[in-house]
Amino acid sequence: EVQLLESGGGLVQPGGSLRLSCAASGFTFSDYAVSWVRQAPGKGLEWVSTISGSGGNTYYADSVKGRFTISRDTSKNMLYLQMNSLRAEDTAVYYCAKAKYFITLTLFHYWGQGTLVTVSS
Amino acid sequence: DIQMTQSPSSLSASVGDRVTITCQASQDINNYLSWYQKKPGKAPKLLIYDASNLETGVPSRFSGSGSGTDFTFTISSLQPEDFATYFCQHYDNLPPLFGPGTTVDIK
Numbered sequence: 001e002v003q004l005l006e007s008g009g010g011l012v013q014p015g016g017s018l019r020l021s022c023a024a025s026g027f028t029f030s031d032y033a034v035s036w037v038r039q040a041p042g043k044g045l046e047w048v049s050t051i052s053g054s055g056g057n058t059y060y061a062d063s064v065k066g067r068f069t070i071s072r073d074t075s076k077n078m079l080y081l082q083m084n085s086l087r088a089e090d091t092a093v094y095y096c097a098k099a100k101y102f103i104t105l106t107l108f109h110y111w112g113q114g115t116l117v118t119v120s121s
Numbered sequence: 122d123i124q125m126t127q128s129p130s131s132l133s134a135s136v137g138d139r140v141t142i143t144c145q146a147s148q149d150i151n152n153y154l155s156w157y158q159k160k161p162g163k164a165p166k167l168l169i170y171d172a173s174n175l176e177t178g179v180p181s182r183f184s185g186s187g188s189g190t191d192f193t194f195t196i197s198s199l200q201p202e203d204f205a206t207y208f209c210q211h212y213d214n215l216p217p218l219f220g221p222g223t224t225v226d227i228k
Contacts, residue, residue: 037165045157045165045208045219059215095164106217107155108210111164 002026002110004096009115016086016119022079022096022112029077030054033099035106036070036081038092039114048094049081050105059105064090086119093117123147123211127220133228140196142223144209149189153213156185156194159222160205168207169194199225 008020024034036048049070050059058070069082079096093114100109124147134140144154156169167176169185172192182197196203204227209220 039159044222045159045210047217047219050215061216097165100167100170104153104212106212106215107153107167107170108157108165109167111166113164 002098004098004110004112006094006096006112006115009094009117011118011120012086013121014087014119017082017084018086018117020081020083020094020096020115020117022081024077024079024096024098027098029072030074031102033102033105034072034079035097035099035108036079036094037097037108037111038090038094038117040089040092043092046092047106050099051079052105053102083117086117088119091117091119122216123150123213123218125209125211125218125220127209127223129223130221131224131226133226134199135228136199136201138199138228140199140203140225142194142207142209144187144192144194144220146190146192146211146213150211150213152188153211154185154187154192155210155212156183157208157210157219158203158205159208165208196225 003025005023035050051070067085095114096112097108098110100107152172154172157165159165173185206224
């Protein structure tokens with residue numbers, strides 16, 4: 001059974017940093033791209049970032065480019081999102097999601113339960 | 122970027138009703154269109170992919186159709202557990218954008 005479990009969310013001041021983690025199990029982690037998708041309170045879903053199965057390719061939404069860094073540790077089946085220079089508009093529930101196919105990076109097959117990030121002074 | 126519009130933004134329906142939601146892309150997305158169900162406090166759930174393929178384990182009352190830029194999502198007979206928000210999403214290229222969502226609530 002595929003499982004994705006996010007952690008690391010919390011309250012942070014504007015300009016601060018936070019690192020989210022996602023523990024993956026139930027599939028061959030290195031075979032699939034994994035992504036972060038967020039949902040701000042009362043808003044829709046927004047793609048944040050994707051990393052390829054090998055980790056060699058990373059992709060970012062314009063809204064986070066230069067501030068967020070996605071990475072993965074295949075030996076630990078872990079996905080990370082380092083978030084720097086946080087803004088109020090980054091407040092959201094952050095989900096990690098696994099791609100359905102090897103070649104379809106952003107068809108989100110399985111999702112974690114999410115972790116809440118609140119950016120406020 | 123490809124833009125996604127979705128309508129209606131909300132609808133009220135009764136158990137047993139047929140529900141239809143439309144999604145339009147700003148350009149041809151080669152049928153790389155998915156539909157998700159989202160309930161408060163829960164993870165999104167993939168229902169339909171490649172515009173019309175039903176995800177494994179999803180009840181057959183859910184269906185998707187369309188091609189090019191215009192797509193439709195249908196629930197043939199609404200069940201109590203179907204009251205939720207539904208999002209379309211294209212994955213033809215980056216960034217993969219979601220539609221604004223359609224909230225289905227109880228009439």
